Structure formats: structure tokens, C-alpha cells
Amino acid sequence: MSFTVKILGCGSALPTLHRNATAQIVSHNNQIFLVDCAETTQVLMRRQSVRIGALNHIFISHLHGDHFFGLFGLLSTLDLSGRKGEVYLHCPPRLQQMLESQYSPVLVHELGYTLNYVPLSPDGVSLTLETKHLEVYSFPLNHRIPCWGFIFREKPLPLNIIKECIPRYNLTIAEIVAIKNGSDLTLEDGTVIPNSELTIEPPKPKSYAFVTDTTKLDSVVEAVRGVDVLYHEATYDNSYERRASETFHCTAGQAATVARDAGVGKLVIGHYSGRYESVGLLEKQAREIFPNTTAAEDGMVFEV
Amino acid sequence: MSFTVKILGCGSALPTLHRNATAQIVSHNNQIFLVDCAETTQVLMRRQSVRIGALNHIFISHLHGDHFFGLFGLLSTLDLSGRKGEVYLHCPPRLQQMLESQYSPVLVHELGYTLNYVPLSPDGVSLTLETKHLEVYSFPLNHRIPCWGFIFREKPLPLNIIKECIPRYNLTIAEIVAIKNGSDLTLEDGTVIPNSELTIEPPKPKSYAFVTDTTKLDSVVEAVRGVDVLYHEATYDNSYERRASETFHCTAGQAATVARDAGVGKLVIGHYSGRYESVGLLEKQAREIFPNTTAAEDGMVFEV
Numbered sequence: 282m283s284f285t286v287k288i289l290g291c292g293s294a295l296p297t298l299h300r301n302a303t304a305q306i307v308s309h310n311n312q313i314f315l316v317d318c319a320e321t322t323q324v325l326m327r328r329q330s331v332r333i334g335a336l337n338h339i340f341i342s343h344l345h346g347d348h349f350f351g352l353f354g355l356l357s358t359l360d361l362s363g364r365k366g367e368v369y370l371h372c373p374p375r376l377q378q379m380l381e382s383q384y385s386p387v388l389v390h391e392l393g394y395t396l397n398y399v400p401l402s403p404d405g406v407s408l409t410l411e412t413k414h415l416e417v418y419s420f421p422l423n424h425r426i427p428c429w430g431f432i433f434r435e436k437p438l439p440l441n442i443i444k445e446c447i448p449r450y451n452l453t454i455a456e457i458v459a460i461k462n463g464s465d466l467t468l469e470d471g472t473v474i475p476n477s478e479l480t481i482e483p484p485k486p487k488s489y490a491f492v493t494d495t496t497k498l499d500s501v502v503e504a505v506r507g508v509d510v511l512y513h514e515a516t517y518d519n520s521y522e523r524r525a526s527e528t529f530h531c532t533a534g535q536a537a538t539v540a541r542d543a544g545v546g547k548l549v550i551g552h553y554s555g556r557y558e559s560v561g562l563l564e565k566q567a568r569e570i571f572p573n574t575t576a577a578e579d580g581m582v583f584e585v
Numbered sequence: 586m587s588f589t590v591k592i593l594g595c596g597s598a599l600p601t602l603h604r605n606a607t608a609q610i611v612s613h614n615n616q617i618f619l620v621d622c623a624e625t626t627q628v629l630m631r632r633q634s635v636r637i638g639a640l641n642h643i644f645i646s647h648l649h650g651d652h653f654f655g656l657f658g659l660l661s662t663l664d665l666s667g668r669k670g671e672v673y674l675h676c677p678p679r680l681q682q683m684l685e686s687q688y689s690p691v692l693v694h695e696l697g698y699t700l701n702y703v704p705l706s707p708d709g710v711s712l713t714l715e716t717k718h719l720e721v722y723s724f725p726l727n728h729r730i731p732c733w734g735f736i737f738r739e740k741p742l743p744l745n746i747i748k749e750c751i752p753r754y755n756l757t758i759a760e761i762v763a764i765k766n767g768s769d770l771t772l773e774d775g776t777v778i779p780n781s782e783l784t785i786e787p788p789k790p791k792s793y794a795f796v797t798d799t800t801k802l803d804s805v806v807e808a809v810r811g812v813d814v815l816y817h818e819a820t821y822d823n824s825y826e827r828r829a830s831e832t833f834h835c836t837a838g839q840a841a842t843v844a845r846d847a848g849v850g851k852l853v854i855g856h857y858s859g860r861y862e863s864v865g866l867l868e869k870q871a872r873e874i875f876p877n878t879t880a881a882e883d884g885m886v887f888e889v
Contacts, residue, residue: 296662328602
């Protein structure tokens with residue numbers, strides 16, 4: 282199944298000429314998920330042909346403007362575009378209070394669709410969404426205000442049946458389902474065909490983790506252990522380690538250390554301070570610790 | 586004195602690929618004023634080299650998202666850019682309640698500068714700002730929610746003294762000031778030099794009016810009578826007059842009728858519905874009633 286991430290923005294608080302603030306589209310098997318929603322997200326979605334109408338789940342990491350100021354426009358545009366049904370906001374509890382306050386910028390009770398809130402849990406790694414093929418977990422980070430990371434995990438697929446076996450043994454639907462779930466096959470004459478001769482292993486489930494904004498955390502290492510791709514903030518180069526700590530952010534080296542210690546497949550860094558026009562230095566510093574690192578840029582799409 | 590308007594966005598509720606929602610920079614004699622602040626305004630200001638730090642006065646017509654959703658990001662960016670001192674928001678009273686609510690998207694009490702609110706008056710044409718060279722008035726429009734138009738009027742300049750007169754009559758500073766204010770000059774021998782021989786008329790004061798979103802109003806005709814440039818919404822072409830009325834907007838023909846009846850110098854139309862990729866039809870329909878019409882496009886700058 283296809284599983285990709287599109288970077289709409291990978292800048293930080295101050296938008297620059299070349300980078301928007303944080304927003305990403307996680308696409309899995311024709312479903313799309315929006316992770317963070319900085320100002321201009323809806324415009325970038327439109328420009329990059331992301332179908333706004335196909336969006337059912339929005340994940341907001343925390344309530345700093347560079348991660349959610351685009352939400353008001355997006356929620357309004359969904360309504361103006363004739364959206365019906367339900368939209369789910371997986372978000373800090375305070376966002377629900379903000380949107381339902383009498384002074385909310387968007388009058389959510391007037392929207393043509395239902396906005397459902399899924400408050401993020403303060404307690405460790407917690408399931409926030411389960412779909413047919415995917416589970417999404419949140420986990421707390423350490424920032425100036427409550428902040429969460431997310432993991433998108435494919436569910437294990439059933440075994441793949443070897444096609445030739447179906448006519449060879451004249452399999453019924455019930456037998457096929459049982460074999461895909463691991464059963465052996467007993468023929469009419471009592472012969473047992475072991476499952477391993479009837480099936481091949483399905484592709485290994487893939488996983489993607491999104492971690493920004495935070496200091497370097499051991500709990501993140503545990504939460505994202507073994508994911509295929511980790512997007513981790515690297516707001517500063519290594520010479521700003523003290524400033525990173527003071528502002529509850531990470532350096533490139535710290536992001537790479539988390540990736541290495543968690544044994545992830547690939548690291549993508551982002552959330553760069555506005556001081557960096559080029560982020561080659563940050564990518565270089567991260568690669569010294571974790572070679573399979575890519576520095577995100579706006580518009581980039583990568584496979585999980 | 587220079588007096589220009591830069592269109593940052595002239596679209597309406599749904600942002601399109603080519604048009605942002607409403608925001609304009611009025612520049613007068615090195616001062617800049619922001620009129621409406623749709624999402625992405627701060628990014629457009631940066632891209633178009635408008636000095637965000639020079640902004641002291643922001644005018645918000647009404648609290649529909651396509652006119653103010655960029656304000657949260659702009660107010661935050663002013664703070665992150667080290668802004669000190671005072672910023673004035675000339676706005677619907679509800680915006681103050683929104684920003685000062687405990688669930689405000691921006692925590693205004695944490696900003697490094699002081700945000701002053703100037704609530705717009707519901708009573709006719711009202712002075713909302715007076716600077717050394719300019720007066721800005723607001724006046725109520727007729728939309729689904731409270732909405733205001735604005736007029737930027739240059740103050741009359743004093744008379745210009747004819748330079749050669751200064752050495753010829755050995756004028757003192759006090760005499761120059763008196764002459765610029767209209768006094769005649771009495772020489773030591775009692776001869777009176779009439780003011781008209783000492784001065785020339787200053788340039789006529791110029792004025793700019795901003796009118797969106799509204800139905801066609803006689804009170805607007807009175808408010809904007811004789812302005813040099815009128816920006817008036819023309820959300821629809823003439824065939825949508827009924828829809829314009831139902832949604833509290835105007836057609837191109839209605840905008841042009843206001844311009845003609847008010848005897849303005851030039852009409853600029855904008856706030857186009859997202860259905861128009863090209864607005865040639867709207868411009869044509871307006872010119873049939875008021876020939877000196879220009880259809881705004883994003884990025885356009887015009888002299889007042």
C-alpha cells in the first residue's frame with residue numbers, strides 16, 4: 282500500500298521567503314491526514330493538488346501559531362466547499378475550548394459538517410485513531426506548552442495466499458480466509474498441507490513518526506523505536522545547543538542521536554530556525570551521527 | 586506626497602490559485618497602513634518587501650475569515666520580530682473581545698508591544714485616526730455581520746511660499762509661517778504685498794476609499810463623494826444581481842453606479858467570487874457605467 286509524506290512547510294515560527302511553517306500531508310492507501318496546520322496550509326494544499334474535501338482527520342501537535350493558525354481558514358473553506366459529514370480534530374484539549382468559545386474566530390456551530398474533537402492524552406503512547414489499515418498514536422513531548430508527537434503505524438496484513446493454490450486445491454472462500462489467517466489445509470483424504478506451503482509473508486507493516494516541537498527526550502526514543510521514517514525537529518545547528526535547550530527545541534545532532542538510539546530506518550529533519558537560508562550544515566551535522574538523514578524542504582514528498 | 590495602494594489580495598472567501606483574500610497596504614508619505622488581513626498576508630508582505638516592522642495601524646473591516654484570519658500570525662510575527670511600542674487595531678468591537686478572551690489564539694497579554702483597540706463606530710462617518718498629514722474615517726456598510734468601509738483623506742497643506750520672495754523681502758521665520766497660513770506682508774514703508782503674490786496653491790488633498798463587503802448603499806455614495814480613488818467590491822457580474830443581494834454583496838454594475846453617483850475620480854473593483862478566473866467581464870460591465878474603472882489583481886499598485 283502506498284504510504285507517503287508531503288512536506289507543505291518545514292520552517293519554524295517566523296515564515297521566511299522559502300519556507301512555510303509546519304504542515305504535512307500523510308497519505309496512506311488513498312486516505313490523507315493533515316499533521317499540523319500553519320497559516321497558508323489551505324493555499325498550499327490547493328496549489329499542490331491535495332484534495333481538501335478528502336480530509337477527515339487533522340492532527341494538531343500544539344497551540345503555537347506556527348502549527349495551527351491555518352486551521353481557522355481550513356475549517357471555513359471545508360464548509361464553503363460544501364463539506365458534510367464529520368471531521369475529526371486530534372488536538373490539545375484547549376483547542377476545543379478555543380473553537381467552542383463564544384469568541385472563536387470560526388463559529389463552529391454554524392459549519393455544515395460536524396467537528397469532532399479527540400483530545401490528546403497526557404499519558405504516554407496512546408491510540409488516537411484506528412482505521413482499517415492504520416493506527417495512529419500520540420505521545421507527549423516536552424515544549425513550553427503541552428505538545429504531542431504522532432506515530433502512523435500500518436496494521437499487520439494477513440498472509441498472502443499463493444494464487445496457484447486456489448485452483449490446485451479448489452479452495453472455498455471460507456478456506457481462503459482461514460489460510461490467510463494462518464490455518465493449515467486438510468484435504469478430503471486427510472493430507473495436511475502446512476500453511477507455509479500455501480502462503481507467503483505479507484509486506485512488513487511500515488510506520489512514520491512526527492516529532493516537533495520538543496527538547497531531546499528518552500521517551501521519544503522509546504516511542505519511535507524501529508519506525509521506518511522519523512521526522513524530527515532540528516531547529517538549530519549544534520553550536521546553538523544552549524539556545525535549543527532554553528527554547529525547548531533540538532539541534533541537528535540531538536535529532537540524529539534520537540534516530541540512532543531508536544534504530545529508525547531513516548531520519549528527516551525540519552522545523553528550522555529562520556536564521557538558516559540553507560540547511561546543509563544541519564544535514565551534515567545530523568549525518569555525522571545518523572548517516573541516513575535527509576533535510577526536509579517545502580514541497581518534498583518521501584516514501585515511508 | 587506619495588500616496589499609493591498595493592493590493593495584496595483581492596479574492597473573496599475561497600482562496601484560488603491566483604488570488605488571495607482581502608488585504609491592502611495603503612502607503613502615504615513613508616507611513617504604511619494595513620487594511621484587512623486575510624490568511625497569508627504576512628507572507629505576502631514579506632515577499633513584496635513591505636516592512637512589517639513599520640506597521641502601526643491595522644484596519645479590519647469585519648470578522649469574516651477572508652478579511653482577518655491572517656491577523657493572528659501577523660500579531661505574533663510582530664512580537665517575534667522584536668516589535669516594541671504600540672500597535673493600533675481599528676476594528677469591530679468583537680475583535681477586542683476575541684483577542685482578550687482566555688481562549689484567544691494569540692495571547693495578547695504576552696506580546697512585547699501594546700495592542701490598542703480603536704472600536705469602529707456604528708454611527709455614520711467617524712474619524713478613527715488622525716496623523717500629521719492624514720485623517721482616516723470609518724463608516725458602516727451593510728453585510729451579514731457588522732462591517733465598515735474606510736476613507737483615507739490627506740489634510741490640506743499650507744500655501745507654498747514662492748522661494749524668491751524670501752531673500753527679496755528678507756523674510757523672518759515668523760513672517761514665512763504667517764504667509765504660509767494666508768497673511769499678507771506689510772513692508773517697513775507700509776507697502777502691503779498681497780498673499781497671492783507671495784504664494785502658490787499647494788497640491789489638492791487626495792483621498793482613497795475602501796468599500797467591501799456590502800450591498801449597494803446610498804450612504805456609501807454620500808460617504809465617498811468626490812474621492813480620488815474608490816476601491817469597491819464587485820463580487821459578481823451583473824447576471825448574479827439576485828445572488829449578490831442575497832449574500833450582501835455587489836455586482837460590477839452596482840459598484841460602478843456608486844462610483845458614478847459619487848463622482849469619484851477612479852474606480853478599482855475587487856473581492857471577486859472564486860468562480861471568475863478572468864475578471865474581464867466584470868471590468869467591462871463596470872466600464873459601461875463608469876469608464877475609468879480598473880479591475881484589481883493581486884500585486885497591483887496604484888497611485889491615489
